[in-house]
Amino acid sequence: MNKNHFPSWFRQFAKTTLVMACAVHSGQAVGHEKAAVIDGWVGTWAASPQASGDTFNAQTLRQIVRTSIGGSVVRVEVSNQFGSQPLRIANVRIALRGNGSSIVSGTDRAITFGGSTQITLPVGTRLTSDPIQFQVPAFGDVAISMYLPGATGPATAHQTGQQTNYIAPGDVGSSVNLSSVGTTGSYYFLTNLDVQNPQALGSVVTLGASITDGVGSNFNGNDRWPNVLAKRLLQQGIQVGVLNQGISGNRSLADGAGLSAEHRFDSDVLAQPGVRWVIYSDDPINDLMASPQPTATQLIDVLKRLIAKAHQNQIKFFCSTLTPYEGTTGWTSSQEQARQQFNGFVRSAASGCDAVIDQDTATHDPAKPTWFLPAFDTGDHLHPNVAGLAAIAHAVDLGLFTAPPSTPLPPVQPPSECGALSPGQGLTRGQSLVSCDGRFSLTLQNDGNLVLYHGSTPLFATGTVGSTAAEVLFQQDGNLVEYDSAGQVLWQTRTAGQGGAMFYLQNDGNLVIYDSAGSPLWASNTVTPMAP
Incomplete structure (x- = not known):
């Protein structure tokens, strides 16, 4: 490939990368005695979803979750994976559990999704909430309430919950005590509770x-x-x-x-x-x-x-x-x-x-x-x-x-052209990949941080400063991985399983991994317009 040009499919997708990058996932950092993800999210509770024939209409669910680790910031995930129609959910709330179906007064907080208190989930989808400040106890009970304003159709559930959960008529999720309560031993629509915990x-x-x-x-x-x-x-x-x-x-x-x-x-x-x-x-x-x-x-x-x-x-x-x-x-x-x-x-x-x-x-x-x-x-x-x-x-x-396990570092070959890494290529400490127009550089710095620069201005970093980072490798499976000197993963794009993928540092400043068909799998979302 000419170092000053990209394939035609690449140029076509590069124009729309900023929009499509919103739908692809960000890299995650994994390392001993460090938070497991760069953004700090770690699961404290989960229930695997499955189909059920149960339905709800104009009812509040209050479901009790026993956590594993604690945290100071929280988010939840809801699912309509096995539904047969769009699912409407409103007034999702979280609180410390009191006794039975009650919550501890003063601990109740509203949970939003994209800033909204009401959402509609298409069939087959899951949705993660906005983060909120909330002190989650370790190995303690949290109550998560949600209102189902209309007929749900068959509910996505976890059938063997081994836990009493509560069903009440009307929109009563913010009430300390529920009345006319029914009970169930299953979980409905709720699949995850995640926390931020720096020690995790x-x-x-x-x-x-x-x-x-x-x-x-x-x-x-x-x-x-x-x-x-x-x-x-x-x-x-x-x-x-x-x-x-x-x-x-x-x-x-x-x-x-x-x-x-x-x-x-x-x-x-x-x-x-x-x-x-x-x-x-x-x-x-x-x-x-x-x-x-x-x-x-x-x-x-x-x-x-x-x-x-x-x-x-x-x-x-x-x-x-x-x-x-x-x-x-x-x-x-x-x-x-x-x-x-x-x-x-x-x-x-x-x-x-x-x-x-x-x-x-x-x-x-x-x-x-x-x-x-x-x-x-x-x-x-x-x-x-x-x-x-x-x-x-x-x-x-x-x-x-x-x-902390120790494994041999995988071999890495230097880049063979500007602005691109082929499978098996990467960077060792002090090396850089430069865009074909020379405006952008991706450098594995001597302080262990992998940083994308526009001139001298940083646009993106893996947050691994102070680590023993030894190399960044674009693997044969399509995953871009940063390894420390012991061969352990510090950061990755989590795009494995994509043979034939390519990694590009584009002339617009965006880092993008494309699959063999030219569809973007991951992006740094760092498109930088040229100065007029």
Whole structure:
């Protein structure tokens, strides 16, 4: 390519980049003992959405959320992912929970979306609120209320909430006490509560089925194994958000009770705020109990694909062995054989897992390894009780979240032309990429910060000043990543999975990653008009 010209498709898209960049995502910084994202957002609670037949009309929902970590700024996400019609939501509010359906007087705050107190969500969409100042307690209860002014149609829900939530007639979200209250054990339309916490290292997603979702735990007890893990982390002063993305009945190979683990991995894991780790738990048990029964190889192949996708996004993948379930209705020796094969692979050096959470060893009866230890069995021989759930949580090594790993730095080639990086090219400390008109430069500075300049005026930076940044690499998968000297990710554009992509420092001052078809995937939003 001539260094003074860009391809025709590039010139066409460059003209509209400022508009389209609003729809693409910004880079995120990940690093040991630093906030997990540049903008500071980390998830403290989540519930994976699924379809339901429940409907609402002119009612207020007040839903109780048990947090993992605290924070001083908050935002929520609402979803119409599985709706059949546009969803109207109004008067969304957040407060500290009092007793029952009441809130603590004086703590109630309004939540807006793009400055508005009323929104309409198209079918299949989610929406994140504006941030507000609000002191979120660690491992405490927050009440989130929303008014549904019209008929909702079938609600997007999380069915096994294991928590009493409240339904009241009319627009009463700001009321301290609710009257004529109905109750439900599910969550509706609410998928995320995020916080800003400068001490947060990131979030861990627990991806699984009913054992993760909390079947076997006490209703309103907040003693699911992810809750117990969150409490253990807090007791050790480790600020990591724990996001429970379990769905009862979920499988890895087929949709049904929610989308399959593979089909929801992008939204329920990769898209979670501040995610740095994922623990993959009990989905394959439901696969094994389905008809026809899949082979262990099929389950292992899904696991391999999930591991690869996590690693492409610089997320550590912790595998779990499958708990025993002999004695439950439908158990067969063929299922047991496949379970053992799956567990054997997970424990092997060839698995690709970054760590293993040995739920099997933590819960089985040493005298009868294909059965639960009686003290851990709810009685259905499939779900562990509260003691068994605690045993699973205690099988997680907390050092996994604090030990700074060290990996070799990937090789990086210098830019071969002005204003562009091809896959495999990048910058080392002190190097710059210069736009073809010479007005703009992208420099990996000696202080560790990657900065875009217009002459001497900074337009964009990764915020990694003071780090041991060693290189910036435009990877073969389309992700632009800044690595420290230990090979750990400091910042990235999160555009992995886009082979054939290209990175450009345009003559208008915008940094843009385009996919192989010429559509923008990420932009720095730094278009700078030329002086008249």
